[in-house]
Amino acid sequence: DAMVIQNPRYQVTQFGKPVTLSCSQTLNHNVMYWYQQKSSQAPKLLFHYYDKDFNNEADTPDNFQSRRPNTSFCFLDIRSPGLGDAAMYLCATSRDNRGADTQYFGPGTRLTVL
Amino acid sequence: GQNIDQPTEMTATEGAIVQINCTYQTSGFNGLFWYQQHAGEAPTFLSYNVLDGLEEKGRFSSFLSRSKGYSYLLLKELQMKDSASYLCAVRDSNYQLIWGAGTKLIIKP
Numbered sequence: 511d512a513m514v515i516q517n518p519r520y521q522v523t524q525f526g527k528p529v530t531l532s533c534s535q536t537l538n539h540n541v542m543y544w545y546q547q548k549s550s551q552a553p554k555l556l557f558h559y560y561d562k563d564f565n566n567e568a569d570t571p572d573n574f575q576s577r578r579p580n581t582s583f584c585f586l587d588i589r590s591p592g593l594g595d596a597a598m599y600l601c602a603t604s605r606d607n608r609g610a611d612t613q614y615f616g617p618g619t620r621l622t623v624l
Numbered sequence: 625g626q627n628i629d630q631p632t633e634m635t636a637t638e639g640a641i642v643q644i645n646c647t648y649q650t651s652g653f654n655g656l657f658w659y660q661q662h663a664g665e666a667p668t669f670l671s672y673n674v675l676d677g678l679e680e681k682g683r684f685s686s687f688l689s690r691s692k693g694y695s696y697l698l699l700k701e702l703q704m705k706d707s708a709s710y711l712c713a714v715r716d717s718n719y720q721l722i723w724g725a726g727t728k729l730i731i732k733p
Contacts, residue, residue: 552628552711552723553667600666607719609655610674615666 513537514616516601522622523591531586531619533601539614541607542584544576545600547618553600559584560607588621596623626650628724630712635730636702644697644710644727652717658686658697659711661726667711670697699729707731 514535523529533542541560545553557566559578573595575587588595598620602613627649636642648656655674659667673679673688673695685698697710709726716722 550632550709550725550728552725554723555721598664609715610672612657612669612672613721614669618664618666620664 514601514603514614516599516616516619518619519617520620520622522624523588524624525592526590529588529591529621531588531599531601531621533584533586533616534582535601535603535616536582537603537605537614538581539603539605540581541604541611542578543602543604543613544574544584544586545602546595547598547600556586558607591621591623593623596621626716626722628712628714628722630710630724630727632725633728633730635732636699638702638704638731638733640702641698641700642702642729644699644729646695646697646712646724648693648695648712648714648722648724650714650716650722653690654715654717654719656686656688656695657713657715657721658684658695659713661709661711663708670710702731704731704733 517532543558544556547553556570573589578584598618600618601616604611604613629647658670661667671686678687683700688695709728711726712724714722
């Protein structure tokens with residue numbers, strides 16, 4: 511089955527210790543997104559790639575970086591995690607970002623910062 | 625600014641019908657999505673509306689009124705597994721998806 515996969519599902523890191531979250535997709539979608547979601551809040555878009563074009567949201571902290579080495583994979587790097595970065599990180603993909611193009615989500619990575 | 629409003633929490637009884645409302649104020653409109661999100665899991669797509677009216681899909685229906693900036697999700701014959709958060713999201717004129725905080729639906733036996 512075509513899908514969006516995120517690894518790991520749970521990640522524990524220490525304050526200030528860099529961490530990388532990964533996402534892969536077998537849908538061959540052009541667009542990949544990274545969202546941060548805290549409890550009972552709306553998903554917050556951090557950035558997205560349209561193919562190789564990187565689009566950073568204006569309010570995404572510099573502490574968050576992303577890489578998309580090929581169509582299938584996308585990584586989220588948190589350079590110096592703070593306690594406020596503890597959240598669920600969701601990767602999503604869509605064929606395009608127009609009209610009815612639906613975003614399909616991976617299962618998420620829950621990040622704990624000690 | 626752009627805004628999506630949904631009730632924070634609703635409670636309903638198994639077997640009943642519930643309507644979850646969503647009002648939006650966005651710069652432009654290119655469609656409205658409803659997603660279901662179980663606790664600790666990722667959102668899954670439920671429905672998409674771009675024209676006014678009702679879209680029915682099994683036990684779930686979604687309604688849109690663009691002139692009122694209003695949508696609702698109607699869930700019939702509620703089952704315990706329907707306990708989840710339901711998120712409304714609007715695609716604006718820049719094709720950005722603006723998300724609501726979700727409505728937590730609690731189903732009681």
